[in-house]
């Protein structure tokens with residue numbers, strides 16, 4: 001299949017792009033490199049551009065002959081969305097509107113969308129399936145929920161097959177340690193803990209230990225990028241021009257921040273100092289997937305259930321490339 005991957009140089013987008021290529025599909029990344037890395041994309045597979053540029057997107061899709069789009073390009077930092085909602089509403093909502101217009105022009109009528117468990121937000125049900133009420137508690141999550149509706153409305157009016165994929169927390173790195181998580185600035189829990197283990201930071205600031213969870217820290221479902229990529233392959237093959245589907249992608253196991261911290265200490269063999277500080281605005285207390293639908297309907301078989309195995313892959317990447325893609329480019 002010919003697939004255009006927006007945000008294909010990013011953490012999850014590039015993992016899915018590489019998987020598409022490995023499975024013989026004709027995939028290209030469309031990325032403005034504001035957060036992605038050229039070194040994450042196989043040679044010759046990157047088109048530099050911004051999803052706000054409708055004409056450029058339509059041109060690329062026509063020239064490529066794209067049959068489907070995987071849409072990853074987005075602003076994703078929950079904390080940043082609270083302080084800079086303009087950036088999130090512009091990138092995520094205006095950017096997706098531009099993409100949908102370009103798809104209509106280029107007559108591309110199949111789409112996967114990277115949504116998020118953050119749209120369930122303050123819903124206290126754990127684990128949650130796809131019918132759980134969506135109560136987003138950050139501007140980031142509200143933009144993702146709005147885009148879900150935008151896609152549904154476009155599909156209804158103009159004809160479009162879509163699958164909405166609500167990821168839980170993407171984590172881990174390629175098994176060979178060649179590709180992994182790298183944000184600038186880094187805000188995500190596992191890479192921050194591993195940076196402390198590497199001696200790049202003194203300690204981890206733990207955002208709140210007074211949540212209504214067993215140890216007081218937030219619970220998340222950390223799903224490995226290999227398993228996310230497998231879910232995308234199954235979803236893209238199942239998406240026809242009339243599909244209207246939604247799936248959670250998560251392991252079904254929740255880990256608290258303290259449990260992830262412990263796993264990182266065990267895997268690295270290093271002491272990782274913690275300092276408890278105030279809650280981070282926008283954080284939901286607990287988000288854990290019920291992935292039954294993805295498993296039964298599409299046959300998804302995740303390989304990573306144990307947080308320590310996921311952390312091991314991330315640790316291999318961080319040790320090999322302590323400064324991420326900046327180190328990789330040098331080699």
Ligand SMILES: O=c1ccn([C@@H]2O[C@H](COP(=O)(O)OP(=O)(O)O[C@H]3O[C@H](CO)[C@H](O)[C@H](O)[C@H]3O)[C@@H](O)[C@H]2O)c(=O)[nH]1
Nearest residue numbers: 076078116118168169187188189205206207218257280283
């Ligand atoms: O320095 C830190 C960083 C994180 N945390 C805590 O660790 C947990 C995980 O935080 P991350 O920043 O790693 O991940 P988020 O859950 O905030 O967000 C991630 O997962 C979301 C879905 O839950 C979205 O998809 C989002 O794009 C993605 O960044 C949270 O409870 C957070 O408060 C800390 O205590 N200290």
